[in-house]
Amino acid sequence: MAAERGRRRAPGLAREVHGESTQRQGADDYHVPVLVDEVADLIADEPDIVVDATLGGGGHAAAVLTARPRVRVLGVDRDPEARVVAGGRLAAFGDRVRVVAGRFGELSAILEQETAYVAGSAIGAVLFDLGVSSHQLDAPGRGFSLRADAPLDMRMDPTQGATAAEFLESVDEDTLVLLLRENGETRFARVLARAIMRSQPRTTSDLVAVVDRAVPPGARRRGPSAVRVFQALRRAVNEEGAELVDGLRQALTALRVDGALIVISYHSGEDRVVKDFLRDGVTGGCTCPPALPCVCGAVPTLRVRSLRAITAGPAEIAANPRARSARLRVGWKVAA
Ligand SMILES: C[S@@+](CC[C@H](N)C(=O)[O-])C[C@H]1O[C@@H](n2cnc3c(N)ncnc32)[C@H](O)[C@@H]1O
Incomplete structure (x- = not known):
């Protein structure tokens, strides 16, 4: 792989570091x-x-x-x-x-x-x-997965931009409703958005719990609401x-x-x-x-x-x- 030393970089582009251990994970x-x-x-x-x-x-x-x-x-x-x-x-x-x-x-x-x-x-x-x-989905600690408890981060590039928890602090309820609707959670988008805004989850477990509480028990069996909420949030955080x-x-x-x-x-x-x-x-x-x-x-x-x-x-x-x-x-x- 060619060395990067001395090359001009476009603004905002991070410099890649090669030679760092690449074998931590196959x-x-x-x-x-x-x-x-x-x-x-x-x-x-x-x-x-x-x-x-x-x-x-x-x-x-x-x-x-x-x-x-x-x-x-x-x-x-x-x-x-x-x-x-x-x-x-x-x-x-x-x-x-x-x-x-x-x-x-x-x-x-x-x-x-x-x-x-x-x-x-x-x-x-x-x-x-x-x-x-x-x-990315499975890595505990990155906050993409509803199966592992972790800070609500979800950034593909953890060095840039707002985490999912910070995003939720900055967004208003109507915007969150739209984001959830765009991702297919049409039936409960308003209820979910209101519950999420009210509780301001900081971890993946917090978010799963809020979604579980907000969606009526009968509907929970029909659709994986938390999966869609996680996906909607991830798409928004990473634009x-x-x-x-x-x-x-x-x-x-x-x-x-x-x-x-x-x-x-x-x-x-x-x-x-x-x-x-x-x-x-x-x-x-x-x-x-x-x-x-x-x-x-x-x-x-x-x-x-x-x-x-x-x-x-x-x-x-x-x-x-x-x-x-x-x-x-x-x-x-x-x-x-
Ligand atoms: C589905 S994976 C690609 C897997 C890959 N084709 C392989 O064979 O292993 C998507 C990758 O794209 C990156 N990615 C997603 N959106 C991106 C964007 N807007 N800019 C740069 N990378 C992005 C993610 O970080 C992730 O590593």
Whole structure:
């Protein structure tokens, strides 16, 4: 992996520290990636850079580097722990990988900062494997899981921004209702928001208890309210909605013509954003009646083979239940 010394950094981008012990946890235990072969199949074996914008434990990156010997990978993650684990896993690929810190919304700045690594190559694909890794979810102390008692933190990058507990102190009830509704907890959003605001939970156990008390006993059996509340809060704390939109736009700008924009989502709201982004790219935002030729001057930016998502088969779902909700969508950039 190339050294980072002496490189210019975009504002707000943390410097990555390589060489720190990467073996504290095996990358295989860290996260089992989904739709790995499908992702590798979508990437051309060209002397390109593939940006893995959600490096995680490096599973997808390792598969791509193995299956596509001509590509190099620029791996990005906002979580320092993920970068250390992935850096260790991918070290065997030497100069074909570079691991950097950053968020989706910083992709353009990262690519500008990394010109020395990217130089001479085009961006052949950008991969987003959204959400959190199994390790982030399971790590006691990070506050993502309702199964372990921990401070209510939930930041993917624990060095930046407000924790979930601080977020709850700063938000008003109506905003919290909206956040819960966006995440599917429509029936009890108001009741839950009021209870949460009143009790101001500081730990994951506090939050589980508030949700349990707020939801009527009959309804508790029908839906995992706490799971949805945790997800809604995590998405808000990490600004996942805005990050996704920014990331998709910046990825499309960065891609070469025929480069692949590959997105795996696990949440229906997120999948809708991705689908709409691809559809808008295909139509160029055309407003003309579908039966008539386009006269509005819309210029397509993407082509797709299908607007249907690629999903995991039964064998993968049996081996990795997380794959059940995975929706992979892909579009290829067209010449403007
Ligand atoms: C589902 S995991 C990716 C797993 C990875 N594909 C693998 O094979 O191990 C998602 C990763 O993306 C990171 N992530 C999520 N949103 C991000 C964002 N806006 N900017 C940068 N990294 C993000 C998380 O920290 C997490 O490590």
